[in-house]
Amino acid sequence: MSEQFSFQTRLLHNNQKVDKETGAVSVPIQHASTFHQFDFDQFGTFDYGRSGNPTRAALEETIAELEGGVQGFAFASGMAAISTAFMLLSKGDHVVVTTDVYGGTFRFVTQVLSRLGIEYTFVDMTNLDEIEASIQENTKVIYVETPSNPTMKITNLKEVVALAERYECLTFVDNTFMTPALQRPIELGVDVVLHSATKFIGGHSDVIAGLAVVKDEELGKQLAFLQNSFGSVLGVQDCWLVLRGLKTLHVRMEHSSKAAHQLALWLKEQSAVERVYYPGLEGHSGYDIQKEQADGFGAVLSFELKDKDAVRQFVNNVKVPVFAVSLGAVESILSYPATMSHAAMPSEERQQRGITDGLLRLSVGLESVEDIKNDFSNAFESLAVTK
Numbered sequence: 301m302s303e304q305f306s307f308q309t310r311l312l313h314n315n316q317k318v319d320k321e322t323g324a325v326s327v328p329i330q331h332a333s334t335f336h337q338f339d340f341d342q343f344g345t346f347d348y349g350r351s352g353n354p355t356r357a358a359l360e361e362t363i364a365e366l367e368g369g370v371q372g373f374a375f376a377s378g379m380a381a382i383s384t385a386f387m388l389l390s391k392g393d394h395v396v397v398t399t400d401v402y403g404g405t406f407r408f409v410t411q412v413l414s415r416l417g418i419e420y421t422f423v424d425m426t427n428l429d430e431i432e433a434s435i436q437e438n439t440k441v442i443y444v445e446t447p448s449n450p451t452m453k454i455t456n457l458k459e460v461v462a463l464a465e466r467y468e469c470l471t472f473v474d475n476t477f478m479t480p481a482l483q484r485p486i487e488l489g490v491d492v493v494l495h496s497a498t499k500f501i502g503g504h505s506d507v508i509a510g511l512a513v514v515k516d517e518e519l520g521k522q523l524a525f526l527q528n529s530f531g532s533v534l535g536v537q538d539c540w541l542v543l544r545g546l547k548t549l550h551v552r553m554e555h556s557s558k559a560a561h562q563l564a565l566w567l568k569e570q571s572a573v574e575r576v577y578y579p580g581l582e583g584h585s586g587y588d589i590q591k592e593q594a595d596g597f598g599a600v601l602s603f604e605l606k607d608k609d610a611v612r613q614f615v616n617n618v619k620v621p622v623f624a625v626s627l628g629a630v631e632s633i634l635s636y637p638a639t640m641s642h643a644a645m646p647s648e649e650r651q652q653r654g655i656t657d658g659l660l661r662l663s664v665g666l667e668s669v670e671d672i673k674n675d676f677s678n679a680f681e682s683l684a685v686t687k
């Protein structure tokens with residue numbers, strides 16, 4: 301990819317800009333499950349579709365370049381990417397994980413890795429001392445989500461990388477909320493970047509996909525082996541959808557982050573709202589770190605209403621966002637973490653992490669901010685009426 305171009309331009313002007321054979325301005329979808337070998341002794345780049353496919357390779361190369369890594373991998377879902385990466389661990393190893401990690405990752409760590417004899421400790425990743433205290437002799441991975449989900453805590457990636465290097469463990473970062481448009485963890489020294497490409501990277505609520513990018517060739521070899529062994533690769537139609545989504549990533553992230561910032565400031569002033577979580581608010585404890593390590597604050601925010609009844613009333617009255625599991629799309633998505641993203645987490649664990657029954661998460665899409673404010677104002681008024 302042309303290094304002299306900015307990220308925004310490189311989304312469009314990269315190795316996949318035109319098909320080398322036909323000039324097609326769209327990556328061809330190659331459905332073949334197998335590839336004829338022209339030479340008995342010397343196989344070509346592609347032999348069998350699970351091990352490699354040209355359309356998937358186009359996506360894998362693109363995401364590796366955008367994240368600044370050496371190799372990319374496309375998986376059937378974000379969870380497939382995350383669980384395959386965790387398979388870099390072996391029985392007897394230990395992993396340190398962000399407390400308010402995505403619910404599906406929590407489920408995988410606590411109910412699957414534990415059965416395989418891999419130990420874990422959840423820590424508040426905003427507290428470096430707590431991370432260090434949790435590191436054991438067998439700790440192999442520090443797993444970070446920043447901003448965390450849904451309480452938007454910010455982890456200082458450079459500090460965690462330095463700590464991991466000192467204790468000779470790897471760092472994994474789930475970069476779903478930021479995308480490489482806003483944050484490139486590998487540039488900060490992180491070893492493996494993971495994505496639910498179902499979210500902002502795909503961007504249109506029409507594909508389930510996962511991506512991983514590694515910092516060095518050795519990790520690349522290991523993950524390629526695991527990707528082929530597990531076989532949870534992304535289908536070619538879906539690879540194409542993700543490649544198409546990537547083309548507008550910058551403009552979508554720019555619009556939605558700006559809108560999320562405006563909404564966070566506005567929500568803070570609403571009497572029905574008890575608390576707003578958004579790293580772009582100056583009072584947010586991670587504001588300075590986020591400003592330094594990322595190019596923006598992102599398009600997701602969370603806010604707390606009085607209780608579950610208030611949430612129900614509000615959700616039943618808003619018209620603009622869809623009320624759904626997921627985030628990172630052209631349409632705004634309102635989610636209720638307690639029964640959606642964090643349903644896999646036991647209630648006490650959720651409460652401890654601040655994921656209360658009054659908490660809603662909003663992923664801001666491409667609608668007009670004024671329309672969202674008017675819509676929310678009307679819904680808040682309905683709360684006041686029924687108080």
Ligand SMILES: Cc1ncc(COP(=O)(O)O)c(C=O)c1O
Pocket residue numbers: 377378379380402404445449474476477495496497498508509510626641
């Ligand atoms: C931060 C984060 N990581 C990972 C995942 C899992 O991704 P997928 O649903 O594509 O398997 C999600 C899904 O919501 C997520 O929000």
